Amino acid sequence: MIVETGSLVAPNSGLMPWALIWGIPYLGAAILAILYYLGVENKAVHGWGSVVSIGLGALVAVDALFKVLREGPIYAASTTTWVPWINVGVGVYLDGLGAVMAVIVGVLSFLIAVYSVEYMRHSWGIPRYFFFFTFFVASMLLLVTADNLILMFIGWEGTGLASYALIGHWYTDEEEYWVGVPGRKALGIPMYFTPSHSGVRAMLFTRIGDIGMMIGMATLFLLTGTFSIPEIAVQASHGGWMVTLASKGVLAAVLLVFTLGALAKSAQFPFQEWLVTAMTGPTPVSALIHAATMVKAGVYFMLRMAPVFLLGAAASGLVAGELAKYFVIVAGLGAITAFMLATMALVSNELKLILAYSTASQLGYMFVGVAAAGAILATGHAEVGEIASLGVAAGLSHLLSHAIFKAALFLIAGWLIHAAHSRFIDYMGNYAKYMKLTALSLWLAGLSLMAIPPMSGFFSKELTLKSAEEAHLNWVLGLGVLTAGLTAAYTLRMILRVLHLPPKKEVHEHPHEAPPLMLIPYFLLALTALVIGIAWFQFYPSLAKAISETLGVEAAIDTVKAVFGISLSAVTATTLGWVFTNIAVVAVLYLLVKTDFDRILQTSKTARVIHDFLFDRWYINSIIYILIVGGFAGFSMFLAGVDHVIDLAYHAAIPALFALGAAGLRALHRGRSDYYLMLYVYFASVLLLFLYIAWG
């Protein structure tokens, strides 16, 4: 039974004003759409209209967070049911997790919306851009504050729709908006993608997961009679539905199907491909949707549901076994993703692609953080409350710090790509000379990604590794440590090449510093990454407080604070050592030796094979296209053939049969009396013969 501090299972407030968090942006989006339909195409109206509606929503979210930290969770629900029969109401659930997420989403969206006003000024399709942008923010806020799975799913699908539309924003598919090297193929499959193609990919990849999520929701509903997350948590704490599923041996399988949505949304292996090509969208979109917020929805799902699942583990040992299995699989997928995508980032020559690989890789860490903590169950070492605290602390901290530094990195990339008139880093270089503040921002955000103390990224990544360590998942831990070094390497390579080394290809541009509306948002974000890191020991108690006020985290605030404690363990030392080794290697290769990698690739076949393997993303895209897309396309062609046969059978064969019969019957009637006479005699004798046999 949920009794302890954090859990709130009954509404304690009316719907207003908390529903305004997503209500205002939704209203804003609707108004923008109507204005556009009525013919208002003024860029400022759409841009600032979006900024204002997002800003107001964010303000309510900030207010909510302060209230939650002060007075405990808010559960605001409408008194009427929205969808009877399946008992879906409208409710805003602002426990520590929900409130923190709402603030992260609200504030980042606001900053990126401001940046967008400047960034999109010279582009086309601005009303559409800001409509989907605002709609996205509203959906994302709905997702993280929903009190029930259906509302969460509606936000979830809304973000997916906006993501689809914004990835394909420049749907006329000019080459400058592509991702990948035009003309390049791997295993015969093209490795360059138009915006409209990327949009379809994003939609279909995530849709697969969403269907799994829907099946999971349906299953939970049939077992619990509700979609309400707090209610499901209460029932889990009694054993309830979890015991029912565990006793049939299907708990892990059902939860995995349920989690497919999260894995797809957060681009975890084997779903990572959609995120990579999502980079065809305008860069602010990549920053907001494909780095800072939407791709975190899967992590949020884990943060929300893992403590709920863990409640069941406390109730029954049978559940714990299945649950540990589930968590190990999820943690494993996270670790594989983290490693795999980091290796790809090492060789990429597109600025946004490097960041995209890095995003998926870092999301992997977050999955490891939450899920590996859950896997501690199998060791039997820790209390369920501690496990949940560690999981949420690790996942949420890294989510937070990554949201900030990665948003900064993408926004910077937006400016750099604009300055270089190219998405390839070959055309960038020496930018530190021309744009000091941008360079400083890139260094700050980059160091955070490299997890160098005292940047915020260091502390949060430590926590995720701590989860893996305490679960004794050595291979997960190993991959995590390995990846930390690779992360430092690819980040430093990117920074050096863009800021301090001359461009590889000849350029005629004279870059200059970004305009204030663009510079200020990313400078602030990069600074925040530093400030949170420096003030980590002042900052984390608030986070711990929020976590202790989170549904299903049955731990007192001191327990949660203890989780945050960083001890200089062997793992930390190893990780740091490995990170600095990588940094040193990259620095030496690029700055001292000035290695000519292009020549190595030309002369060494081995180098080329390795490079191509990484550059073409482990050939996973090609394999998916050949096996799955190709399989379905072939099957579709086959079925079209089958359809043709069915068509012929009904509309050619059957009519032909009738025609034949008709011709046969007609042939009997030729109007010749000798013929008729003969027929008469023949049939009469046959009849007589029958009669004779019958009587005889």
Add this chain to the structure above:
Amino acid sequence: MVEIPFIWYGSLLLPIIVGLLGLGSSRGKLIAALSAITLLIPLGIIMTSWIIYSPEEPVADSIKIDLTGYKIGYFSLVVDGLSLPVLVGISLVTGIVAVYSLKYMTTRIAEMEEQGEKVPGLGAYFFLYNLFAIAMMGMALSTNLIEFYLFLEISLIASFLLIAYYGYGDRRKISLLYFIWTHVAGALFIAGVLYYGIKAGSFDILRIQNGSLIYVPMASAIIGEAAKIAAAAILVGLFIKMAVFGVHMWLPYAHAEAPTPVSALLSPNLIGIAGYALARFGIILFPDILQKIKYDLMILAIVTIVYGGLVALRQNDFKRLLAYSSVSQMGYLLLGISTLTAFGIGGAMLHYLTHAIGKAVLFMVAGVFITELHGLRDIRRMSGLAKYYPFTAAAALLGFMHLVGIPPTMGLWSELLITIGLVKAVPLNSVDHVLLVATSLIVAYGVSAAYAFITMKRIFYGKPMEGANHEIQDGFKQTVVLLAVIGVIFFLTISLLISPLRQSVETLLLAGLG
């Protein structure tokens, strides 16, 4: 229950009167407007009843035709929760498409006359159109199997003539093909129905008694081999009408070559009624047989969804693609019904309306290009049309979102209910079951998403094609946007449909399966 005299008879008669008055008249605008208004009356009646009474109350016409002397039973007209989405769908779509028809058919008739063909004018079109529309409403309102069959025949004859007069391609041959197929279906249906009705001494399924609507327990005593054959005849008849895999072959021809406003009614509205009839009559007439073959039906449904979707993916004619998509969507209806759970059947009935809106929007979009881009319907020649037709593109996206079940369209609710029904019917008792359910649904729903979004890309994205101009939102195209937006409104106000639906489905299951 609310009983008002002439409320439904009147609603069915008015469009006919408008049609008759319009015959031979050339005032197309007036006829279109009057047709639209009279066709929307049933929707108005239902909404008024929501406000005055409650959504749960069935609304009946207190006039009933007593044919008990001929052992047929009573012909009455009632709408309850089960038929609510059907009636709303028909009234809404036929009303809005009536307005849309004006420009489309004016262009079409002029085009045919230009080619030297003699073609009946707009007046004749609207007469047949209204006849077709009210025949479908009659089916939704019927309480008696013979009554249902009579309306079915009227709808077939009206739609046959619409295709024969105004259709595309080899329209005489195709209309005949349509006529024969649907009459084979009708004959099978009525043959089975006659067996059950004569055995039971009445063809009533529902009866109004003491102010409430009850199911007539006719079938419980009718068992045996002959009953099985009769049930099979009814099932196959309905499957042909629904265009379930195997007997779907007439649909791509009829729906692709019908004049587009008629496709917008044929494709979602008419064929979906067969699904409604399966739920309404099948569960009462032969519940045991359905219970026995429900897993086979679920497999058939999944096969239909996947087959229709994948064949749609190969089409280059926009309308033929939509026609195959309708085959696929009928799989959703069959899937929901075959679970024999309240959620599944409720979801299927909701999906009737979802599909009615979504597919009508998509056919209307196809019609916009046919009218404004010189008969363009070959997808291979379309590209980047969103650049010229942003609002039409938005409507098309919403249309596809209905079919795929993406909020904020009401498709979410129908897909969700069907999914809950399926998980209830196939309990997740072993890892194999989990994998089976997950794989089937991921493939089935996934294929729907694939053809929907790939088609969006082929038509609306990419390098803008030559020869198109920027759209002007006239009444013609406003109807398309309006219908798409109504689907979003239903997403928000679904409780108006879902509460009465729940009550009716549970009553139905109680009456049929006990």
